[in-house]
Amino acid sequence: MEPTNVENPDYYHKVVDCQWACPAHTNVPGYIRLIAQERYDDAYMLNWESNVFPGILGRTCDRPCEPACRRVRVEEKPVAICRLKRVAADLRGDITPRFPEIPKQKNGKRIACVGAGPASLTVARDLMPLGYEVTIFEKNDRPGGLMWTNIPQFRLPPEVLWEEIDYILDMGVDIRYNAPVESMKWLLEQDFDAVFVGSGAPRGKELRLPGRYDTDHIYIGIDWLESVAFGHTNSIEENVLVIGVGNTAMDCCRTSKRIGGTNVKVMARKSKPYFKASPWELEDAEEELVDIVENHSPTEFVVEDGVLQGMNFDIVEWHENDEGRLVSTKLDEAFFPAEAVILAIGQETAFPWIEDDAGIEFNKWREAVVDKTTFMSTREGVFFGGDAAWGPENIIWAAEHGHQAAISIHAYCNGEDLRKRPPEQMNLVSAKMGLHEWSYSNDYEYAHRRKMRHVRLEERLQSIETEVEEGFDLEQTLTEVERCLNCDIQTHFTGSLCIECDACIDICPLSCLTITHNGEEAELRTRLTAPAENAEQDIYVSEPLPQTARVMVKDEDLCIHCGLCAERCPTAAWDMRTFDLLKPYAGQDAEHPYSGLGIEEMAPGGLVSVTP
Amino acid sequence: MTHIAKPRVFHPSLEKNELGLTRRDYEGVMSTLCAGCGHDSVTAALIEAAWELAIPTHRAAKMSGIGCSSKTTAYFMSESHGFNSVHGRMPSVASGANAANRDLVYIGVSGDGDSLSIGLGQLCHAVRRNLNLLYIIENNGVYGLTKGQFSASADMGSKSKRGVPNEQPPIDPALLGLSIGATFVARGFSGDKQQLVPIIKAGIRHPGLALVDVISPCVTFNDHVGSTKSYAYTREHFREAVEAAFVAPKDFVAPADEITADIGSADVRDVRMHDGSVIRFRQVEGDYDATDRDAVYGYLRERQNAGEVPTGLLYVDPDSRDLHDVLGTVDRPLWNLPFEELCPGAEALDALMENYR
Numbered sequence: 001m002e003p004t005n006v007e008n009p010d011y012y013h014k015v016v017d018c019q020w021a022c023p024a025h026t027n028v029p030g031y032i033r034l035i036a037q038e039r040y041d042d043a044y045m046l047n048w049e050s051n052v053f054p055g056i057l058g059r060t061c062d063r064p065c066e067p068a069c070r071r072v073r074v075e076e077k078p079v080a081i082c083r084l085k086r087v088a089a090d091l092r093g094d095i096t097p098r099f100p101e102i103p104k105q106k107n108g109k110r111i112a113c114v115g116a117g118p119a120s121l122t123v124a125r126d127l128m129p130l131g132y133e134v135t136i137f138e139k140n141d142r143p144g145g146l147m148w149t150n151i152p153q154f155r156l157p158p159e160v161l162w163e164e165i166d167y168i169l170d171m172g173v174d175i176r177y178n179a180p181v182e183s184m185k186w187l188l189e190q191d192f193d194a195v196f197v198g199s200g201a202p203r204g205k206e207l208r209l210p211g212r213y214d215t216d217h218i219y220i221g222i223d224w225l226e227s228v229a230f231g232h233t234n235s236i237e238e239n240v241l242v243i244g245v246g247n248t249a250m251d252c253c254r255t256s257k258r259i260g261g262t263n264v265k266v267m268a269r270k271s272k273p274y275f276k277a278s279p280w281e282l283e284d285a286e287e288e289l290v291d292i293v294e295n296h297s298p299t300e301f302v303v304e305d306g307v308l309q310g311m312n313f314d315i316v317e318w319h320e321n322d323e324g325r326l327v328s329t330k331l332d333e334a335f336f337p338a339e340a341v342i343l344a345i346g347q348e349t350a351f352p353w354i355e356d357d358a359g360i361e362f363n364k365w366r367e368a369v370v371d372k373t374t375f376m377s378t379r380e381g382v383f384f385g386g387d388a389a390w391g392p393e394n395i396i397w398a399a400e401h402g403h404q405a406a407i408s409i410h411a412y413c414n415g416e417d418l419r420k421r422p423p424e425q426m427n428l429v430s431a432k433m434g435l436h437e438w439s440y441s442n443d444y445e446y447a448h449r450r451k452m453r454h455v456r457l458e459e460r461l462q463s464i465e466t467e468v469e470e471g472f473d474l475e476q477t478l479t480e481v482e483r484c485l486n487c488d489i490q491t492h493f494t495g496s497l498c499i500e501c502d503a504c505i506d507i508c509p510l511s512c513l514t515i516t517h518n519g520e521e522a523e524l525r526t527r528l529t530a531p532a533e534n535a536e537q538d539i540y541v542s543e544p545l546p547q548t549a550r551v552m553v554k555d556e557d558l559c560i561h562c563g564l565c566a567e568r569c570p571t572a573a574w575d576m577r578t579f580d581l582l583k584p585y586a587g588q589d590a591e592h593p594y595s596g597l598g599i600e601e602m603a604p605g606g607l608v609s610v611t612p
Numbered sequence: 613m614t615h616i617a618k619p620r621v622f623h624p625s626l627e628k629n630e631l632g633l634t635r636r637d638y639e640g641v642m643s644t645l646c647a648g649c650g651h652d653s654v655t656a657a658l659i660e661a662a663w664e665l666a667i668p669t670h671r672a673a674k675m676s677g678i679g680c681s682s683k684t685t686a687y688f689m690s691e692s693h694g695f696n697s698v699h700g701r702m703p704s705v706a707s708g709a710n711a712a713n714r715d716l717v718y719i720g721v722s723g724d725g726d727s728l729s730i731g732l733g734q735l736c737h738a739v740r741r742n743l744n745l746l747y748i749i750e751n752n753g754v755y756g757l758t759k760g761q762f763s764a765s766a767d768m769g770s771k772s773k774r775g776v777p778n779e780q781p782p783i784d785p786a787l788l789g790l791s792i793g794a795t796f797v798a799r800g801f802s803g804d805k806q807q808l809v810p811i812i813k814a815g816i817r818h819p820g821l822a823l824v825d826v827i828s829p830c831v832t833f834n835d836h837v838g839s840t841k842s843y844a845y846t847r848e849h850f851r852e853a854v855e856a857a858f859v860a861p862k863d864f865v866a867p868a869d870e871i872t873a874d875i876g877s878a879d880v881r882d883v884r885m886h887d888g889s890v891i892r893f894r895q896v897e898g899d900y901d902a903t904d905r906d907a908v909y910g911y912l913r914e915r916q917n918a919g920e921v922p923t924g925l926l927y928v929d930p931d932s933r934d935l936h937d938v939l940g941t942v943d944r945p946l947w948n949l950p951f952e953e954l955c956p957g958a959e960a961l962d963a964l965m966e967n968y969r
Contacts, residue, residue, distance in 0.1 A: 073624075074621040074622075075621070436616075442616055443616060443617065444617075444619030444620075444621060446620075499648065499831075499835070499843045499844070500803060500843065500847075501648040501649075501650065501653065501802075501803060501829070501831065501843060502653045502656065502802070502803060502805070503647055503648045503649070503652055503653070505656075506652055506653055506655070506656035507618065507652075509618050509619045509620075509621060509622070509636075510621065510622070510623050511623045511626070512623075530623040530625050530626070531625060533625070547843065547844055547847050548847060558623055558624075560619060560621060562616060562618075562619055563616065564616060564618060567616060567647065568647045568648070568652070569647060569648065570646065570647045570648025570649075570831040570832075570835075571648070
């Protein structure tokens with residue numbers, strides 16, 4: 001193999017599995033260490049820089065980081081990254097003085113955003129500090145998009161939502177409420193320099209089965225949740241069937257339990273391994289005594305004299321056919337009584353307001369054709385992001401789309417090439433503070449994942465406004481932060497210093513290291529101290545070593561960043577170095593424009609010791 | 613020295629031996645030796661060998677004296693017996709232990725200071741007794757604990773860290789062992805576990821004293837240019853005399869396949885030990901014969917005079933008889949003999965004495 005090029009920021013970035021998996025590349029281990037030092041403001045700002053909504057995401061994120069967490073390779077559960085984000089948000093002080101200054105003198109460019117959801121708000125956050133005038137058109141009387149209409153208050157208290165949205169609106173965003181954009185052509189005539197469409201995926205999918213339109217007790221999940229959010233709906237019948245088993249279905253069934261539903265069942269066509277809902281949302285629903293019924297495929301709404309009686313289902317079993325596709329076999333039929341049915345089987349984009357001749361191309365599913373790199377549609381100056389771009393994702397993706405669209409909009413308004421993306425860069429500094437002293441806590445914490453405490457069942461079902469999760473207490477926080485393996489503190493190797501004494505190989509608790517002769521990757525992976533079987537994880541290969549011309553090989557897969565290799569290295573050929581990804585933001589030259597947290601602030605003088 | 617404890621988390625593919633133990637189960641406490649010390653690699657080789665031989669950890673005893681080397685015994689097999697004795701006296705304490713309990717596996721770890729100066733007489737007589745003991749000398753040519761004075765194994769002309777050459781001739785443990793009847797003589801290098809682990813395995817199973825001289829560089833006081841015991845010098849002058857693989861007797865039925873994987877099958881010679889185990893030698897040096905004491909002695913003198921560091925399982929006596937065998941002691945360990953048998957009383961003594969009248 002060629003010697004690994006660690007100058008490429010991607011190499012070390014990939015080692016930080018959580019950060020790599022996060023669409024917004026939030027510096028997870030960085031903020032976890034800040035929390036450990038009780039620097040909650042800094043931890044919050046580090047989040048705010050990349051994901052813009054730490055308090056909201058600390059409660060609602062889809063957590064792509066957690067399944068990626070390295071910790072699951074040595075024990076059962078990942079670090080509770082999302083919960084720690086909430087800790088940073090809960091315990092922060094007044095951080096508003098740290099927000100970027102908004103230039104009084106505007107740059108003369110006006111940007112229109114459609115919809116006041118997370119994507120548009122992120123565009124505004126990134127462009128306002130550059131002097132842009134941003135106008136957001138929102139159809140409702142308040143901002144937030146699906147964060148407000150679709151996430152129930154018992155998961156996301158409105159004050160948390162409004163506070164973080166206001167941070168952005170208070171930058172001087174011109175937000176127009178009750179202002180649905182009804183014509184793209186009209187919008188294009190309004191003298192904006194660029195348009196950003198962040199209107200989400202607001203249309204719930206239909207279930208066209210017999211009886212669908214014979215009653216008014218069948219609701220579209222996301223519309224129903226919106227109606228509950230606005231207070232238009234405040235009750236539901238006792239027997240409720242929720243069709244679908246994604247996260248919206250979880251929100252629907254749990255909301256039902258709070259406003260009158262006593263017998264609430266979630267009806268799933270497939271079996272549990274194929275459920276779309278996040279495991280933790282499923283757990284929370286089951287904790288609230290919602291029945292999850294597997295392998296029931298709906299066939300008919302049973303309506304008598306305009307009154308919904310229930311639904312008929314085929315009971316099915318699933319198996320893979322020869323082409324590897326999942327097919328079902330009907331075993332039986334079943335009737336489930338219900339007075340209300342909520343359909344939560346997916347959602348899609350809807351652009352009835354974009355005229356066919358507006359210059360924006362659509363594909364056959366009437367999704368806008370959007371460039372994956374530039375986020376621009378086929379019409380110059382019209383950008384898409386969030387769920388509006390490629391269908392339903394989640395808040396953290398919307399935020400990242402917002403960042404990328406802002407970079408494009410800024411380039412577009414300056415007449416620059418949209419395809420020339422500002423590069424990701426990195427800082428890398430030694431974490432060595434002295435003899436046996438490192439700027440991070442590298443003792444392995446054996447504790448298992450701390451369990452989030454929930455409000456008692458009887459209490460929480462009383463009101464839709466009672467937040468279920470109580471957040472981590474100090475003891476939980478201090479234990480959980482120590483579970484983080486500090487994957488951003490990289491093992492950095494300087495081959496020219498190595499005397500091949502084997503000390504690192506002998507000490508490595510996870511058998512990650514080998515000195516051997518070089519070879520082709522596939523073959524080399526088989527003859528390491530422990531075989532490197534996870535092909536998704538890189539192996540590091542050094543330059544030929546000075547004494548024998550063999551190479552140092554490190555399998556990144558199971559390294560727990562304990563630093564023992566560096567600790568036992570007599571020549572400092574191995575060093576632990578703090579990796580700091582420098583993610584570009586629109587029009588910003590500073591290394592960490594929004595948090596102000598450079599590498600000096602991230603790894604300053606060893607950890608402050610904290611006691612509960 | 614390291615303050616961080618080695619985390620008790622493991623690679624999921626970590627293998628188990630026939631006792632159901634992993635290599636990690638053969639570890640000891642964290643080493644407090646200097647980072648990069650060759651002795652820590654010897655420790656790792658001992659762990660590997662003991663794991664491969666599936667030695668029940670409670671059936672082994674680790675013996676040592678004084679010095680950096682003698683700290684090693686704390687760093688492996690923490691569930692085994694151990695005796696950290698007086699400077700240079702490890703062989704005597706080991707003799708006593710072995711006399712009392714012949715059933716344990718004895719692993720002695722010493723250094724060039726401990727064994728070639730203050731303990732030289734002890735070493736020689738343990739060799740002569742052919743105590744059933746793996747006797748490792750972690751040889752770095754200096755007294756590390758007292759800041760790097762030359763030891764008795766320092767080569768003529770080897771330079772100290774301050775540039776002063778050694779002007780006294782060395783005691784070479786391999787030549788010494790051969791000259792006083794050692795039944796197993798080997799030399800390894802801490803930087804080459806592929807060679808060292810099979811030597812240690814064969815040494816542990818050798819019925820008698822297995823003298824293993826391991827060049828184990830002192831990173832702090834003897835790893836500079838001009839030293840003849842540095843990593844770089846040893847690598848440059850390293851010469852493998854013969855390659856050995858070891859198969860314990862339980863595998864004796866069909867050893868050929870077992871060891872071919874390690875050593876290949878060309879130019880090999882199997883030496884069958886008394887207990888049925890086999891040491892397979894692969895010829896590296898033409899007609900090298902690891903059972904010919906005089907030839908091996910001559911070979912070592914010749915290569916060392918040429919400035920080389922000859923290594924390998926240099927000599928083995930297939931007919932080795934250990935202390936208990938020679939003395940004809942009972943099979944049962946003495947500690948386990950009923951008191952009446954061990955001490956048959958005044959009448960029995962009188963009867964015995966009658967024989968000599």
